[in-house]
Amino acid sequence: MDRPSILVVGSANVDLVVTAEQLPKPGETLLGHRFQTFSGGKGANQAVAAARAGGKVAMIARVGTDGFGKRLVDDLAASGVDTSEIRYVDEPSGVALIVTAANGENAIVVAPGANKHLDAAAIDEVMPKMTHVTHVLVQLETPLDGVIRAAQWARDLGATFVLDPAPAQPLSKQLLELTDWITPNEREASTLLGLEKKELDSFEAVRALQALGPRNVILKMSSKGAVVLVGNTDPVHVRPVPVTAVDTTAAGDAFNGAFAVALSEGRSPVEAAEFAAAAAALSVTRRGAQPSMPTRGEIDAITQL
Secondary structure (H helix, E strand, O other): OOOOOEEEEOOOEEEEEEEEOOOOOOOOOOOOOOEEEEEEOHHHHHHHHHHHOOOOEEEEEEEEOOHHHHHHHHHHHHOOOEOOOEEEEOOOOEEEEEEEEOOOOEEEEEEOHHHHHOOHHHHHHHHHHOOOOOEEEEOOOOOHHHHHHHHHHHHHHOOEEEEOOOOOOOOOHHHHHOOOEEOOEHHHHHHHHOOOHHHOOHHHHHHHHHHOOOOEEEEEOHHHOEEEEEOOOOOEEEOOOOOOOOOOOOHHHHHHHHHHHHHHOOOOHHHHHHHHHHHHHHHOOOOOOHHHOOOHHHHHHHHOO
16 A cells, blocks of 8 residues: 555544434433444544545554444545544444434434543654645544644644534634644634524625634635635635535535545646545435545546536
């Protein structure tokens, strides 16, 4: 296998998914339909997305010594991800409980489990060896000190640091100023900016996010497409690819993985976002997290229509 140019630092979970007509309200019990298990976790999802989109990908993660942990590693390897830096720890593997409604919307609760061990010390064990890496993808389902350490190492190694600020939470100025690309959805952008979602204007939002410290911004807006802000240029709206959604669980992860691949291949940021939008659109037409990630051939086919 060629040495990976894309490194994903993040979570690996098993997704326990129930489908229902609608999402339950607080205190409400609903009868659901189908129950399925999928390999997931935002980090692992992005690693699989990037690998299937044509990237050479490695992952740093922590999984449990239970059956879930072996499944997570096996599924990553089957998608072409280099799993040599994933470690087993004496802790249950991460689990996500997901309810998916008939309209494709979802509600998710994550029990981090082994992911809690992906701290700064764990990053320091591996990152100094990653001198060949050009892009580092990170999310927020693992300890923040590890996320910051990955950002520091990415800067030291001259790699582009792509931060998916999910789940939504306030972030330190230190981390934001180490970020080359921040890629929130509208809810996450609202949290970072301290705004209600209804107050969010997309072009104003990307400028306000950039003012917090990141060099470049992509605002992911689901069926409305995305807005890309590169340095001192004007924001650009990337149109969505029209599809019928059945499960939006990992659309943002599909976007980020494909975006990193396109950047690593030398495409412009707007072209990379268009490629990523196509990958995300394909992902929502299928159920599950990692099983929904499209191949390079599928992405190329839809972008050429």
